[in-house]
Amino acid sequence: MAGHSKWANIKHRKASQDSKRGKIFTKLIKEITVAARAGGGEPDHNPRLRLLLDKARHVNMPSDNTTRAIKKGTGELPGVHYEAHMYEGYGPAGSAVLVEVLTDNKNRAVADLRKTFSRRGGNLGEAGSVSWMFNHEGVIRVKPEGLSEDDLLEALIDFDVEDISVHDDLATILCDKKQIETVRKILVDKGLTVESAELEWVAKDPVELDEKNATKVFDFLEAIEDMEDVQNVYSNAG
Numbered sequence: 001m002a003g004h005s006k007w008a009n010i011k012h013r014k015a016s017q018d019s020k021r022g023k024i025f026t027k028l029i030k031e032i033t034v035a036a037r038a039g040g041g042e043p044d045h046n047p048r049l050r051l052l053l054d055k056a057r058h059v060n061m062p063s064d065n066t067t068r069a070i071k072k073g074t075g076e077l078p079g080v081h082y083e084a085h086m087y088e089g090y091g092p093a094g095s096a097v098l099v100e101v102l103t104d105n106k107n108r109a110v111a112d113l114r115k116t117f118s119r120r121g122g123n124l125g126e127a128g129s130v131s132w133m134f135n136h137e138g139v140i141r142v143k144p145e146g147l148s149e150d151d152l153l154e155a156l157i158d159f160d161v162e163d164i165s166v167h168d169d170l171a172t173i174l175c176d177k178k179q180i181e182t183v184r185k186i187l188v189d190k191g192l193t194v195e196s197a198e199l200e201w202v203a204k205d206p207v208e209l210d211e212k213n214a215t216k217v218f219d220f221l222e223a224i225e226d227m228e229d230v231q232n233v234y235s236n237a238g
Contacts, residue, residue, distance in 0.1 A: 025061050027231055028052065029069045030102045034082050036073025047181055051197055054184075058195060080104045088131055089117055089124040091220045093213040096130035096236045097122065098201045103229040112227060120220045133236055134201040137162070138180030143193040144171040155190060159183050170195070174202060206238030 032052050039046035043053055049070070056066050072079030082102045087110065091097045103109040110124075117124050144152065149164045152171055156164075160176035161183065175183045177199050184197040209217060217237045225233045 023226070024059055025065060027102075028056050028059070028061060029065060030082055031231060032056070032066060032069040033073040033079060034084060034102060036070045037075075038073075041070045041074040041076075048199075050181065051199075054194075055196060055198065085109070086131075087113055087124060088127060088129050089122055090130070091117075091122040091235065091237075092120070092216040093209055093237075095122075095207065095209070095217045095220075096133050096203070097221070097224070098131060098134060098234040099224060099230055100232040100234075101229050102231050105229075109229040112229065113224070116224060116227060120223055121216065122220060130236075131201075133205070134203055134234065136177055137200060137202045138175040138177045138183065138197070139200040139202065140173040140175065140180065140184055140187065140197045141195045142171050142173065142187050143169065143195065145192055147171070147192075156183060156186065159186070200232070201234040203234075203236035203238075205236065207236050208238045 032049065035046060035049040035052055039048060041049070043050040053066060068077060071077040082104055083106060085101045085103070085106060087099045087101065089097050089099070099113065101109050101113070114124050144166050147155075147166075149166050149171075152164050152166075152173065153161065156173070156175075159182065160179050161173060162176070163174040165172050173183065173187075180197055180199065184194055187194050214237065217235065221233050221235055221237070224230055
């Protein structure tokens, strides 16, 4: 698929594993809190919050968790103040990596990142060192229910859809980030099961890796994503 990496789909499939559920909840709660603080606690008026609540429902996060997270964001309940940062660098085999962080301690987060990058065969870079290799896109994953790429494209012809691919009973749709909610709703209205709808950093030109290097890179990316302050990891590993 043009622009989208195997790592992105591997991440998506891992997110459904029960062993990862607690960690996913923790990361989602942080994101929901920050989204509510930035844009308010009403999903109808906060598109980012609305997408996160859809994601929370998909992973069966209890509604009490989301309610508390929103109230912490709006100040109705006390909570930790998280700040968002993005770091850039290189992983094994020269793979480009973007890391989104939500932390209450920036110094700790960057020190831990630097240590993990170094230990795993990568290195952190300066701001702008690899981000130019990526676009910020709307990414929707949906069960195609037997529809082909052409069928999905025809259904979405009136929208700014950049790419569609179907692999292993999962369709991945890239669209303009401003239209992600509209495209998601069209797919739901057509009776399709939307597994996720998120804003992601998508590589302009994914790099194909041989099996040995792919294993090293994916192990590296998973180690970074498992870190406490890390929310999302993106790579150009194809």
